Amino acid sequence: MKRLLLPLVAGSMLAGQASAFVVNDIRLDGLQRVSAGTVFNILPISIGDDINSKSIADSAKALFRTGYFQDIQLGRDGDVLVVTMVERPSISKIEIEGNKAIKSEDLLNGLKQSGLAEGEIFQQATLEAIRMELERQYVAQGRYGARIEAEVKPLPRNRVAITIKVREGKVSTIKDVNIVGAHVFKSEELADLFELKPSNWMSWYSNDDKYSREKLSGDIERLRSYYLDRGYINFNIVSTQVSITPDKEGVYITLNIDEGEKYKVNEVKLAGDLAVDKKEVEALLLVKPEQTFSRQIMTTTEDLITRRLGNEGYTFANVTGIPTPNHENNTVDITFFVDPGRRAYVRRINFSGNLKTEDEVLRREMRQMEGASANTAKIDQSKARLGRLGYFKQVDVETTPVPGSGDLVDVNYTVEEQPSGSITASLGFSQSDGLILGGSITQDNFLGSGNRVSLSANSSRTRKLYSFSFNDPYFTVDGVSRGYSLYYSKTNYSDSDITNYNVDTVGGDVTFGYPISEITSVRIGGGVENNKLRIGSAPALRVKEFTDREGSDFTNFKANIGLYQSTLNNGLLPTRGWSQSVSADVAVPGSDLTFYKLNYRGQYFQPLSRTLTLRLASRLGYGAAYGSTYDLPFFENYYGGGFGSIRGYRDNSLGPRTLQSNGQYDPIGGDVLMEGTAEVLFPLPFIKDQRQLRTSVFFDAGNVFETGCKSGKDSKGRDYSSGCTKPSLSDLRYSVGVGLTWITPMGPLTFSLARALKEEDLDETQVFQFSLGAPF
Known part of the structure; x- marks a missing residue:
């Protein structure tokens, strides 16, 4: 309570001018935390001043405005002005209880911005205002039953502890959304535009039945845009009612609308300083006479003209489409006013x-x-x-x-x-390769230089690999890249569900890339590779036939050329754009084996909505021998099944199979590969950062084929091969499922749940597949 007292030390002070006196000194009583210097700076009275009742009142007001004091008394002791103050308590501690929907740190930051924080001066009015604001925040989330109680506990040394008790209540769920006045479009059709929907069986996942004032505003704007994009320029939201059930757990939303009449475009004009050739601007006009008026088409035209001017240096150009309705004939004239501004x-x-x-x-x-x-x-x-x-x-x-x-x-x-380490220990597991152990230095952006460097030594059940590679994407300032690699591997295919043979490989290559446009580059390279086959004591008949004819030790000189294109928006987990590559790998004349392989890869991303993206991908391959080599070496064959292929089938299990000496038929691969994928990417709920995570529902199709299937039977009457067919759409395999890829510091973590839709006798299916680390 504010009080202004001037007690008399020696009798009563006389009224009027008699109360004035000259201040010879000022004494401050009651200060605890506030410094005397602060008070003297605020006090409008100094020693030597003549003071009266008005100057005393002004002094009290000045001190109260600081907010530091809850009581002030000014008195006189002779010629000494005595200022007695009672400071407001300071906040020693703030505790928040019962909150889950809003984090405590977010609430504390909000309190701090409003002047309520530990160490600050406590004011009851501020606390009450904040309490009401917190309730409003919960109401905005649809928690109409939320209640906020504040408890202030006095502490020694003029301090207080504040406890804010939050009873959040339940989020009110939407019972019905009703649109009154809709005649042109069905109410159900319009309700589908809304993010807010009545409770349904998917609401547990989408939370679309939880009322939010912000979401309702967005839904109303979508409804308005829907009409404005279809010619109803006079569309109006007459009123919006949000009613709450007595238990505050149900919400009914009612919108009253006035659709108005449908308008068509009559005339389209340009005005202002176009800055570029008029014909170029006219070519960008998406709005045409006799077209149903659409605000979206009008704003898209504005953006196109703005970007065209921006390409000429008019970065801050302003293009505004102004519709002028003609109510007599329900038409609208549109004038695009162009202000290019200054060239930047x-x-x-x-x-x-x-x-x-x-x-x-x-x-x-x-x-x-x-x-x-x-x-x-x-x-x-x-x-x-x-x-x-x-x-x-x-x-x-x-x-x-x-x-x-x-x-x-x-x-x-x-x-x-992207978070990445320049030196990593490799530890992984895949169902095809088993436990993967090794150490590597693999960095696409080595030491921030943009160069890719990889040095690795890895070991798994099926392969041991030692390799070094280096790629400089800017070997020249014109963007010509150069890369080279050296590698050695020992592979035991009998442990990866492929026909029984081992191969030791050592080689190296050099590749140059030449950019020919912003999205296209050509890569040319060559190298040498030596392969040594070991077929064991019980080889597959086809493998034995090949080694009897061609031998088991081959040195091949390889050349490769490829065309690569990409408009993807991200190099790791893209969500928009497309990429494709066409390449040819040839074992040139002079090699022990002469053959070639032609490959195509492509993928396309198309957003379907704010959260869903369609991905289409394909992979095609064809290989053949030429010259003196009889057919494509079997260890160069294509394989199908598993990750990167057709999920739901075991890795490398699809396609032709060859008869083993033990009477089993194991995959041998083929010279033709056909694969395709269609998947819809979607975000996982409750995860804020989706940029290193990809989840999808997919449909895979494909198979491996052989253009020259081996016929005949062995001495026991068994077929020489099985599952060997020429390329045919009728022999494709299909699967559907869900998949997830997560980029972790150890490498990609990938798993899928898939169901094979077409399963033949020898097909090996696998519902759950996963891989941790980067299989090689």
Whole structure:
């Protein structure tokens, strides 16, 4: 309670001017935490001043405005002004109980921003305002039964402890969404536009039945856009009612709408300074006469014209489409007003967030140059190239004006690097290779240089591999890449469900890549490889036949050429764009075996909604021998089944099988591969960062074929081969399932649950498949 007292030390003070006196000294009583200097700085009275009742009142008000004091008394002791103050208590501790929907640290940060934090001055009014604000936040989440209680406990030395007790209550669920006044479209059709829906069997996953004021606002805007995109320019939301059941657990949403009449486009005009040739701008007009008016098409046209001007350096161009309705005939004239502004030039290109990657690695991907006019297409193209590197989770770009200049901008790229280690121990497991042990240095962005370096020694049940590879994507400043590798491996295919033989391989190669456009490159390379076959005591008949004819030790000189294209938005787990590659590998004349293999890989990503993405992928292969070699070496065959192929079937189990000496038929692979995948990618619930996680529902199809199947029977009347067919769509295998890939520091963790839809007698199916680490 505010009080202004001037007690008299020697009798009563006389009214009016008689109460004035000259201050010879000022005494402060009652201070604990507030310093005397602070009070003297605030107090408008100094020693030597003549004071009266007005100056005393002004002094009290000035001290109260600080918020430090809950009581102030000003008195006189002779010629000494006595200021007695009672400080407000300080907050010693704040505890929050019962909150789950909102984290305690978020609540404490909100309290701190409002002036309520440990060590601050306590004010009851502030606490009450915050309590009401917290209740409003819970109501905004649909928790209408939420209650916030605040308990203030006095402590010694003029301190208080605050306990905020939260009773969150349940989120009110939506019982019904009713749209009144809909005649052109069915209410059910319009309700499907809403993110908020009445409780249904999928609500446990989507939470779409939990009321939220923000979500309702978004739904109303979607409803408005739906009508405006279909010609109803006078559409109006007349009223919105949200009613709560008495138990505060049910919500009924009612929207009253006025659809208005449908309008068509009558005339489309351009106005303002176009800055570029008028015909170029007219070619970008998606809005045409006699077309049903659509706000979306109008705004898309604005964006196209803005981007076209941005490509000429008019970075801050403003294009506005103004519809003028003609209510007599339900038509609308649209005029696009173009204000290009001043042409902007790039002063600097800045990078942030690249803690490990050198600036040079990012800068060489730039297609927008410093000092040149700003070009929107080149700025976006540079962003896309950074994303395709695969080093970053996310890439953002912002164009900002230079203060004090009307024609200069800075282009600022912000990246978030992928977590990776330059030195790792490899530990993994896959169902085809078993336990994978080894050590490696594998880094796509070695020491932030952009170079790929790999040095590894790995061992599994089926293979031992030692390799070194290096690739410099900018061997020349023009973007020509150079890579080379050396490798040695020992493989025992009898332990990977493939026909019984072993092969030791040693080789090396060099590859150069030549960019021919922003999305296309050609790769040319060559190398030498030596293969030594060991077939054991009970080889497959086909393997024995091959070694009897060709031998078991081969040195081949290989050449390869490939065409690669990519518009993917990310080099690791993309969600938009496409990529494809066509390559040929040839064992050239002079090799012990002469053959070639033609390969195609492609994938396409198309967003279906804000959360769903369609992925289509295919893999095709064909191999054949030429010259004196009889047919494609069996150890160069294609195999199908498992990850990266047709899930739901065991790794390498599909396709032709050859008769073993023990009477079993084991996979031998084939010279033709046909595979395809269609999957829908979706986010996992309750996981905020999905950038290193991919979940999908998939449909796989494919098989391995042989163009020259071996016929005949052995001495016991057994067929020479089984499951060997020429390429045919009728012999494809199919599967459906769900899959997950998670990029971990140890490598990709991948698993799938799949069901084989077409299973022949010798097919080996596998419902659950997984792999931890990078199988080789």
